[in-house]
Amino acid sequence: xxxxxxxxxxxxxxxxxxxxxxxxxxxxxxxxxxxxxxxxxxxxxxxxxxxxxxxxxxxxxxxxxxxxxxxxxxxxxxxxxxxxxxxxxxxxxxxxxxxxxxxxxxxxxxxxxxxxxxxxxxxxxxxxxxxxxxxxxxxxxxxxxxxxxxxxxxxxxxxxxxxxxxxxxxxxxxxxxxxxxxxxxxxxxxxxxxxxxxxxxxxxxx
Amino acid sequence: xxxxxxxxxxxxxxxxxxxxxxxxxxxxxxxxxxxxxxxxxxxxxxxxxxxxxxxxxxxxxxxxxxxxxxxxxxxxxxxxxxxxxxxxxxxxxxxxxxxxxxxxxxxxxxxxxxxxxxxxxxxxxxxxxxxxxxxxxxxxxxxxxxxxxxxxxxxxxxxxxxxxxxxxxxxxxxxxxxxxxxxxxxxxxxxxxxxxxxxxxxxxxxxxxxxxxxxxxxxxxxxxxxxxxxxxxxxxxxxxxxxxxxxxxxxxxxxxxxxxxxxxxxxxxxxx
Numbered sequence: 001x002x003x004x005x006x007x008x009x010x011x012x013x014x015x016x017x018x019x020x021x022x023x024x025x026x027x028x029x030x031x032x033x034x035x036x037x038x039x040x041x042x043x044x045x046x047x048x049x050x051x052x053x054x055x056x057x058x059x060x061x062x063x064x065x066x067x068x069x070x071x072x073x074x075x076x077x078x079x080x081x082x083x084x085x086x087x088x089x090x091x092x093x094x095x096x097x098x099x100x101x102x103x104x105x106x107x108x109x110x111x112x113x114x115x116x117x118x119x120x121x122x123x124x125x126x127x128x129x130x131x132x133x134x135x136x137x138x139x140x141x142x143x144x145x146x147x148x149x150x151x152x153x154x155x156x157x158x159x160x161x162x163x164x165x166x167x168x169x170x171x172x173x174x175x176x177x178x179x180x181x182x183x184x185x186x187x188x189x190x191x192x193x194x195x196x197x198x199x200x201x202x203x204x205x206x
Numbered sequence: 207x208x209x210x211x212x213x214x215x216x217x218x219x220x221x222x223x224x225x226x227x228x229x230x231x232x233x234x235x236x237x238x239x240x241x242x243x244x245x246x247x248x249x250x251x252x253x254x255x256x257x258x259x260x261x262x263x264x265x266x267x268x269x270x271x272x273x274x275x276x277x278x279x280x281x282x283x284x285x286x287x288x289x290x291x292x293x294x295x296x297x298x299x300x301x302x303x304x305x306x307x308x309x310x311x312x313x314x315x316x317x318x319x320x321x322x323x324x325x326x327x328x329x330x331x332x333x334x335x336x337x338x339x340x341x342x343x344x345x346x347x348x349x350x351x352x353x354x355x356x357x358x359x360x361x362x363x364x365x366x367x368x369x370x371x372x373x374x375x376x377x378x379x380x381x382x383x384x385x386x387x388x389x390x391x392x393x394x395x396x397x398x399x400x401x402x403x404x405x406x407x408x409x410x411x412x413x414x415x416x417x418x419x420x421x422x423x424x425x426x427x428x429x430x431x432x433x434x435x436x437x438x439x440x441x442x443x444x445x446x447x448x449x450x451x452x453x454x455x456x457x458x459x460x461x462x463x464x465x466x467x468x469x470x471x472x473x474x475x476x477x478x
Contacts, residue, residue: 013302014276017276017277020277046329046330047327118407118431119406122378122408122431123209123408123431124208124251124461125207125208126207126209140464144209146281188280189280189281191246191249192280194280
């Protein structure tokens with residue numbers, strides 16, 4: 001069973017519907033024991049870093065994700081705010097985050113070369129696969145994925161970046177380390193390519 | 207670079223898709239779930255549904271449509287028409303829409319924009335505005351905001367309302383020209399450009415697309431980030447792939463929708 005971690009914010013049902021469409025059973029839950037019991041976990045959604053972390057802590061899910069999912073070697077997928085809270089700190093709300101991956105999360109600049117940049121970026125952007133990873137199996141390089149974000153992650157170790165994109169500046173679009181994979185784009189809203197990545201994640205060997 | 211989006215618009219009345227030409231004379235063209243699936247498979251970048259006979263009794267029908275569509279398509283879609291309260295917005299988002307499109311409700315109560323942005327995030331709130339050219343004094347953009355499906359003038363300037371909407375927290379603006387809507391003579395590039403240059407959020411051009419060239423104009427001269435299409439695609443004059451091929455050939459950054467029949471591949475590989 002795949003646990004979709006409910007932290008009382010983002011739209012979790014869209015990820016659940018995508019998983020159901022792919023034939024994978026899942027459960028939306030905010031209960032630590034249900035997340036612990038799952039084979040793998042997904043932290044999805046749209047939200048602000050500060051509120052997301054507050055809710056995860058209040059529910060005791062921060063420790064569960066650190067120790068019983070990531071620490072226990074179970075496949076973990078973070079989507080959008082779910083990639084951002086993996087890092088040490090986010091500029092959004094000056095939030096201390098999970099610290100599972102070393103690095104920080106910063107805001108897109110308001111302008112680049114004197115030209116204003118639209119923030120948040122809302123829409124389909126090309127994703128360059130900067131190194132091979134099993135979640136990209138069957139997905140062509142430079143495929144468009146759907147993004148909605150004002151902030152982006154900056155891992156301390158650039159070797160963890162598996163995909164990049166550009167919005168005024170080049171930015172990290174996906175990271176991976178061991179059993180952890182996370183994307184800044186919304187797999188559940190990215191058409192066939194997004195479904196393929198989601199399916200690939202569900203088939204990753206623990 | 208973010209791709210320019212092509213967004214088919216489906217007007218829904220009592221659970222069925224219609225296309226209003228200048229908001230009159232609606233003719234049935236189909237089942238919203240089947241049409242949503244069709245445009246999703248064709249490579250539409252997003253969809254928008256307008257509940258054009260929104261009334262409290264009918265709200266439930268639209269929610270059922272939204273729920274059914276959300277199970278079939280895996281791209282963003284927004285829902286608008288008659289959303290007046292935070293609860294109206296919450297209902298369509300919970301049913302599976304990615305965004306809500308608010309229009310007359312926001313003009314009557316602008317705090318609805320801020321409340322929606324606070325509750326669901328700006329990215330969920332599209333401020334849709336019906337605008338009409340006017341010679342009325344005191345409207346510097348020369349365009350007035352009209353509400354109630356094109357019936358009620360507001361004496362609000364279109365450009366100023368767009369700026370106010372952004373300040374209140376709208377994540378995107380949809381600018382629908384009542385003059386251009388249904389004419390197939392092209393988008394109103396003047397007001398689209400003025401608003402696109404004046405705000406820092408994405409602007410969606412709407413009303414008037416009759417040929418591929420009109421979309422190119424909206425994205426270049428009009429400065430739009432996305433364009434709504436209706437009859438040009440509903441009646442089969444152009445398909446979404448036709449439009450995308452033309453725009454890509456004209457140098458516009460457009461999303462290539464890939465078709466991955468990966469479940470067949472999995473089936474073959476596992477030999478079942």
